[in-house]
Amino acid sequence: MKSQRAVVIGGGVVGAFCAWYLRQAGHEVTVVEAKQFGSGCSHANCGYVCPSHVLPLTAPGVIGKTLKAMLRPNSPFSIRPRLSPHLWRWLANFALRCNRSSMLEAAPTIHQLLQSSLQLYEQVLAAEQMDVQWERRGLLFVYQDKHHFEAYHEVDQLLSQQFGVPAVAYAGEAVRELEPALKPGLAGGWHYPGDCHLRPDRLMQQLRQRLEQRGVTIVEQAPMTDFLRSGSQVVGVKTAACEIPGDCFVVATGAWTPLLSEALGVRVPIEAGKGYSITTTRPPIVPQIPLILEEHSVAITPFHDGYRIGSTMEFAGLDERLNPQRLELLRSGARHYLAEPYTDQVQEEWYGWRPMTWDGKPVVDRAPAAGNVWIAAGHNMLGLSMAPATGKLVAELIDGEVPHINPHPLSLRRLQWA
Numbered sequence: 221m222k223s224q225r226a227v228v229i230g231g232g233v234v235g236a237f238c239a240w241y242l243r244q245a246g247h248e249v250t251v252v253e254a255k256q257f258g259s260g261c262s263h264a265n266c267g268y269v270c271p272s273h274v275l276p277l278t279a280p281g282v283i284g285k286t287l288k289a290m291l292r293p294n295s296p297f298s299i300r301p302r303l304s305p306h307l308w309r310w311l312a313n314f315a316l317r318c319n320r321s322s323m324l325e326a327a328p329t330i331h332q333l334l335q336s337s338l339q340l341y342e343q344v345l346a347a348e349q350m351d352v353q354w355e356r357r358g359l360l361f362v363y364q365d366k367h368h369f370e371a372y373h374e375v376d377q378l379l380s381q382q383f384g385v386p387a388v389a390y391a392g393e394a395v396r397e398l399e400p401a402l403k404p405g406l407a408g409g410w411h412y413p414g415d416c417h418l419r420p421d422r423l424m425q426q427l428r429q430r431l432e433q434r435g436v437t438i439v440e441q442a443p444m445t446d447f448l449r450s451g452s453q454v455v456g457v458k459t460a461a462c463e464i465p466g467d468c469f470v471v472a473t474g475a476w477t478p479l480l481s482e483a484l485g486v487r488v489p490i491e492a493g494k495g496y497s498i499t500t501t502r503p504p505i506v507p508q509i510p511l512i513l514e515e516h517s518v519a520i521t522p523f524h525d526g527y528r529i530g531s532t533m534e535f536a537g538l539d540e541r542l543n544p545q546r547l548e549l550l551r552s553g554a555r556h557y558l559a560e561p562y563t564d565q566v567q568e569e570w571y572g573w574r575p576m577t578w579d580g581k582p583v584v585d586r587a588p589a590a591g592n593v594w595i596a597a598g599h600n601m602l603g604l605s606m607a608p609a610t611g612k613l614v615a616e617l618i619d620g621e622v623p624h625i626n627p628h629p630l631s632l633r634r635l636q637w638a
């Protein structure tokens with residue numbers, strides 16, 4: 221395969237792994253980033269690389285539960301009403317998919333992306349000796365309510381029987397024996413021993429260093445505004461700062477992708493699902509296992525040099541405000557489950573825009589703009605967990621190789637019909 225000049229637009233975790241595998245395939249690679257490499261949603265997320273998350277959000281009964289939750293003033297889920305036909309179309313499509321058959325249609329592809337990415341992380345991190353605080357301690361779903369804890373049995377059956385991803389149940393006090401940082405009196409927990417975690421900002425720093433060592437050029441503060449065209453082909457990227465020529469192009473701009481609709485020749489229906497995180501120093505009694513505090517939808521990640529509480533989902537467009545009430549929801553959620561839920565020494569308060577599609581799957585496909593433009597965006601709540609497989613798939617498709625994952629369920633067309 222002839223070496224090409226590949227330009228990746230977007231320096232998040234997805235763009236970084238596209239650049240990685242394109243470079244490995246022998247291409248000359250440039251990453252074009254609007255702000256700083258790794259400054260988007262990939263910066264301070266919860267760091268889970270979690271093959272347990274096979275099922276998309278579109279589960280049966282989710283609409284009822286969400287509407288009920290939204291009536292509470294402290295709901296982790298919120299929609300800021302606005303006159304956006306795109307948002308309402310997105311919500312209508314999401315609602316239509318909240319059934320068992322749509323959920324099971326999306327799950328096998330998500331499962332493949334997660335499984336492949338886990339293997340690729342282990343390969344790349346070991347081969348490159350990257351220190352990203354990688355740990356395989358699993359992920360523990362913790363419940364206050366006995367009924368909720370027991371109801372999860374059905375999901376566990378599905379995941380273990382259909383996807384080979386079983387959890388171990390710890391009822392009552394057994395969950396505190398497994399994770400002594402929890403408060404007494406909880407109903408129990410389900411532990412996925414195969415899940416891993418890492419420190420996302422470390423990963424982005426180290427990926428950047430390794431990419432640059434291999435000759436990848438990273439151009440920052442250069443938002444792409446359009447493509448440069450010659451006839452029906454795209455021959456370069458126009459940014460606010462410069463023009464960058466290329467032979468093939470990968471748009472990995474996460475939640476910003478709809479802003480490039482004109483250049484791409486299509487509006488990719490991605491909505492920003494805003495989430496927050498607070499990173500503090502490690503509390504004296506710190507969990508050893510990453511936790512999802514289920515009733516409050518709060519995630520806890522212990523790092524070697526810090527501790528993170530994250531989550532909430534707000535559909536408020538590309539809203540840049542750091543809302544103190546949403547941050548307080550994280551703290552109050554953690555207080556219900558943990559003896560020492562956080563410290564007052566805050567290292568960072570942060571928000572990120574998850575690139576949400578209505579069926580839970582990303583888009584990995586050619587753009588209508590031209591045959592040499594690809595889109596790799598819309599990784600929902602799992603971009604960190606799916607990025608290596610996405611990057612590998614993109615490089616395989618560009619090189620015309622047999623893809624290691626079937627790309628058809630990731631087509632753009634599936635999102636254009638509805």
Ligand SMILES: Cc1cc2nc3c(=O)[nH]c(=O)nc-3n(C[C@H](O)[C@H](O)[C@H](O)COP(=O)(O)OP(=O)(O)OC[C@H]3O[C@@H](n4cnc5c(N)ncnc54)[C@H](O)[C@@H]3O)c2cc1C
Pocket residue numbers: 229230231232233234235252253254255256257258259260261262263264265266267268269270442443444445472473474475476477480493494495496497530531532571572573574575597598599600601602603604605606
């Ligand atoms: C609170 C929270 C917790 C999360 N926890 C997890 C988790 O534990 N595990 C997990 O797998 N996922 C998690 N996620 C989701 C994950 O963070 C995202 O799915 C992932 O970061 C998306 O990566 P990306 O590369 O597509 O987007 P981004 O990281 O947002 O990168 C896109 C980049 O494109 C750049 N860009 C945009 N427009 C242009 C342009 N015109 N020109 C050039 N550059 C442009 C942006 O500046 C940005 O840097 C979490 C998200 C949140 C908010």
